Amino acid sequence: MSQSENFGIYVHIPFCLSKCLYCSFISKPACENEIKHYIDFLCGEIENKNNLFVGKVCNSIYFGGGTPSSISEKYIEKVLKTIKKHYKIVKKPEISIECNPCSVSLTKLQTYKRLGINRISFGVQSLNNKELKAIGRRHNSALAMEAILLAQEAGFENISADIMIGLPFQTKSSLCKTINKLVSAGVKHISAYMLILEDGTKLKQMVDCGQVKVANEDESVALYDMTYKKLKEKGFERYEISNFAIPGYECRHNVNYWEVGEYVGFGVSAHSYYGGVRYANSDNFDEYYVEKSTKEKISNxxxxxxxxxxxxxxxxxxxxxxxxxxxxxxxxxxxxxxxxxxxxxxxxxxxxxxxxxxxxxxxxxxxxxxxx
Ligand SMILES: C[S@@+](CC[C@H](N)C(=O)[O-])C[C@H]1O[C@@H](n2cnc3c(N)ncnc32)[C@H](O)[C@@H]1O
Ligand code: SF4
Missing domain, CATH: 1.10.10 (Arc Repressor Mutant, subunit A)
Incomplete structure (x- = not known):
């Protein structure tokens, strides 16, 4: 089947246990009632849009956020069942879920495995406790390493870790240690993002008033170059500017985005691209619940x-x-x-x-x- 007959499905879970200081993603802490209401509405959206890809087959499903692991696994099960009921899926789809080291347990990870999820992406950011604290993460280095071990115990081998470059207190040596530890733990994929100081975030405010210092552009480039060299040494190929994988473990879902393939996104703030048109669900919860979205025809x-x-x-x-x-x-x-x-x-x-x-x-x- 050719690439153009396949599409990806993205599901946005906009909940987190707390807000990290640098993050501007659409996510917030929520109570059980709100989560249930969101998932019910989301499943309705998935069902209603089931006629968009007639004759095409879904190649990858991606639960992103926010933090999909912060909600009960029963909701992930419900969403996956709804997708499987209404869309044609390839025999061996890639099914990824973003997880925070703080919100996984062996039982939860085993449930993911049973549901057919085959790729776990942990938001690690760093394995240096001072750096983690400075960006408002809830986990420490030991907890992140434990989470990776738990995922392996649950039977996952396709494990990815997000790390960030240019963090407060980060040095070449601390970044190198983070990378070495992740590689030794057996992760097969690393996304290394340059820290962006997003407007409206606490971290930007703190940097602007001199309370904390982050790497400047030259320092960030030097840290990035080191990351590239270190990972290359360890057998990781850079297949995209911020993404490194042991060959065979590239993220199928993201490669489809970068190759400008078709995808549909469900949930608040989710984007879709199909039939030459880009759609964006509102990033405001109230508007999302009245199905507000924008549509833009993409010219050749x-x-x-x-x-x-x-x-x-x-x-x-x-x-x-x-x-x-x-x-x-x-x-x-x-x-x-x-x-x-x-x-x-x-x-x-x-x-x-x-x-x-x-x-x-x-x-x-x-x-x-x-x-x-
Ligand atoms: C949705 S989060 C991943 C899962 C989970 N929410 C977590 O953080 O543990 C996606 C990733 O985007 C990256 N990210 C978020 N905000 C960023 C920023 N301002 N600059 C650079 N990377 C950022 C982080 O590496 C984060 O892990
Ligand atoms: S980085 Fe991840 S855990 Fe932190 S607020 Fe953003 S989405 Fe939530």
Whole structure:
């Protein structure tokens, strides 16, 4: 089955035990009644949209948030049952769930396994307790390591960890220790995100008034380069600018996003893209409950730009053939820029793909601007 006949399903669970200081995701603590109401409404949305992908098959399901593990596993079971009832799914779908080390137990993880979930993504951020405290995380290093062990005990081998680069108090040495510990624990995938100081977050406020210091741009780039080198040494391939995996453990769901494939997102603030149109559910709970969403037709030009922007973030690069299929001959239209970048060694062309050379991911934005 070709890629274009597959699609991904994203489910947004907008609840967390508490708000981390840096986070601007749509998430909040909630009582049991509110969670139940949300899940009931969410299942209604999943059912109502069941005719969107006639003739197509779902290849991946992703529970993100917020913190999906913060709610009872019975709700995850209900959502998965609803999806399976109303959508055609491939024989071996990738089913991921984002978990916080504080809200998993062996029983919960065993239930996930029984439900067919086969990929766990832990929000670890760091394994240094001072750094964790500075960003308002509830867990400490020991708890994060224990959570990974529990997931393995429950039978999961496809385990990912999110870490962050540029945190207060973070040094090359502390980051290196975090990476070494995660790799030794047997995680197969690491997402390493550069800290973004989001407007309206406590951390941004604290940095703005000099209460706490985070890495500057040069320091962040140095930490990122070290992360890349360290993980490469350990057998992890960088398949996207922020994502590293032991070969075979790349996240299928996210690769579909980056290749500008089709997906549907359910829940408050969830986005969808199908039939050349992007949809966004409202990020306000009250509006979501009255089915408020926005719809934007994506022009061929915008689609091409998105393919270039996201494709250049991938180690494989952007497919010249796929651009041609959209009526855009990048080799002709950007001949001069491509020749310049090739001469500087910033990009390479192989197997019909244009890709950024490994040492130059630090200047991805500048290269992308030239090729748009
Ligand atoms: C939805 S959370 C993951 C699951 C769970 N909520 C948790 O945090 O444990 C997704 C990831 O986004 C990253 N993230 C969130 N806010 C960020 C920010 N301001 N800058 C960089 N990365 C961020 C974190 O690494 C986080 O683990
Ligand atoms: S980082 Fe994760 S746990 Fe923290 S507030 Fe954001 S979604 Fe919730």
């Amino acid at each position: 030009r915008a689609h091409i730009e998105e393919m270039i922007m996201l494709g250049l973030r991938l180690a494989n690069g952007v497919s010249i053939k796929k651009l041609n299929m959209c009526g855009y001959d990048i080799l002709k239209h950007k001949r001069k820029e491509i020749d310049e970048l090739l001469k500087l060694g910033l990009i390479a062309i192989s197997d019909e793909y244009i890709k950024i050379t490994p040492d130059n991911f630090g200047v991805t934005s500048a290269i992308t601007l030239k090729l748009l």
